[in-house]
Amino acid sequence: MDATKGAGCDEQVVDLMTPIVEQELQTGHPLLATVMPAQVLERQGRLDEAVQALQRNLGTGNSVSVNVVEELAQLLARHERLQDLEELTKRSYGQYAVGKLIGKLEELGLTDAAFAVARRAAADHPMRGPAHLADLLVRHGRPDEALEAAGPLLADRDCGCYEQGPLMKLVERGHLDTACDLLAELASRPPQLADDEDGRMHLAEWEEKLARLRVWLLSETGRADESIAILEGLTDDEFYLRRETLAGVLENQGRPDEAIAVRLDREPGSYELGDLLIR
Template identity: 30%
Template sequence: MDMDDLAWQASNFRGLSPRRVRLLLERGHRDLVAQVAVERGEWFCAEGAVEELCQVGDFGRALSVMEPFVETGWRAASYAKSEILIRAGHRTDEALDLLRPEEAGRASTTECRDFAEVLGRAGRIDEAIELLVPHLDKSWLLSTLVDITDGQGRDERVLELIAPRADHVRQARGEGRWDYAHSNAQELQARVLERAGRADEAIRILGQDIAERRFLAQNTLVAYAELLARHGRLDELRELGDGQDARTVLNIYAGALRDDGRVKEAEGVVRDAIAADDWVGYRAWLSAMLLAEGRPDDAIAVAEPGFGWYDCSNLLTPLISPLLDRPEELLYLVEHPRVVPHHGHEEFQHWWRAWALAGLGRVDEAISVAGLDRPWTDPRIVKADLLRRAGLLDAAADELRALGTIKAREELCEVLVLQGRAEEAIAVHPTVAEQRAAEPKPEPAPLSESGYSLDPPF
């Protein structure tokens, strides 16, 4: 293994993917996953095995799994090893030395963030805070500061550091400027005040910012609404939902009513909003709520106007997604007379119906309606997936084994694990080298006389 292969795996979810590693671990194959990690240089196997080993206190073996990855010089592996050492409880200095910047003044913000997180886990909170202080002009490091100090008794110090940045946002907006450098400072200030037991103060300060429109990001508005909901301030939340920010916060108000047992009231609030402003977001929230409550016909009636819209606002997919593992209900939905094809992707409806039929054991019907002529997928892999969904694992394995492509072997691995043949599954799964070799190589772009590409991006 080398850093390039490891980075490629991590960024592309290749090698044995996190999903396949979870499947193996769920079926008790921890030792096999650990072995594969080391023998084949599989990063997600290493992560999964290390977590399982740490959970049972086998830190020595966890370190032995991670060590070959650390030896490549890949920083993510060093970070993982430092976590093992911290969890082991007696090798703190060694953990810190792994990530300690050689020259603190010249360390990158990412290096400082990583080291501060390790310092925090080692209980050296004050050092972590002071390491971050010079870098708090980066809003994402302000979030790191808040995260690593949670429950550490340093809320007053954190508030001192956040306050001038939150005030900077207020001043900028008061002057009509859009300076996003600290756009999350106000919500983080409220979060720290809340966890310090000063929720009323957090609500007062952030509420004034919202009322005076002295905030930069929609996330700040959402954070305020969620703060009100957590503390039962439903009257204030209702007023917020009735104003100009209704599209952002009305679902939070309705959700708070529902959590309070006022389900009919929550439904009424959103239906009134639809009557006044037929916005797709209101329909999406209400239809999902109705479906969760076992009212599919009502959910369909609410979502129906959006069934034929484009991808970004089509309301069929949000209803389909919760039902993918509930074939009877899925089939009811896709065969409902009010359901129309997905705009520009009519084949989705065929696939969904096929999955439902396969889940019900009606595999021949599933194959006949699956739309196996799609150019971007191999029809035999689609067929194998339907056979698998129908519980016909032997037939699915035969189909994939006969195909023999990289993709087919990846899918076959899962089927074999489900059959209890984990070692065979590992043997059939392509190696990282095979996966990389099978990646399509981009065609070189034609160049103009000036040497610039003739095709976008120019």
């Protein structure tokens, strides 16, 4: 696609893509069949047709293509079609588009409108919406409110995935104490899972995710010794890439000999080890 951009051959591109599009639609994989033609239509200035092409293949009911929703949201945001973008966010799958609307409103200086959208998203989409509101509050220097907004993320979830975004935003903005408070709150609320093999597996995944976030946050807040202690107290089965993570923390703390020793203990021929040795 990029190779033909501006080359004046969009019609030929469409002709070449037509059989691919038809095949992809028949096999039930609309992403390629929808997104690429829409991109060609957009660069031809045929915006309404591009929007319609994406809208036709969003999916129905519970079967929605998240990638197509996100592509449509990006297209509408690029061209400041705010009303259409807002309508998209109000649909059942609007949680996948709301971030683009909030970002575009911020970019245009419409902060109050961005907050209104974020608060509505937090109410309408409890799985993802609170993260958008928390991120927005952090970006505008309101970390305590962000911590409160992130509260719903801690309920009815099984992995801690959506808390990571607000945590990173808090650290990026220098609100380290609030980030630590959010992580402590997360740790105090383990997911409620069935006491069976599947439940125990998900709980182990959650515990590893929590440990990974804790290691990262401690390193970011100047408490690397605690981060190292956590990693040294875990097994490789309990923490994926434990040795690699430990070596990275040691290296960042100016302890290359220890980092090399950790890597030599497991993978003497690795690229990362070679990189360490020649620094």
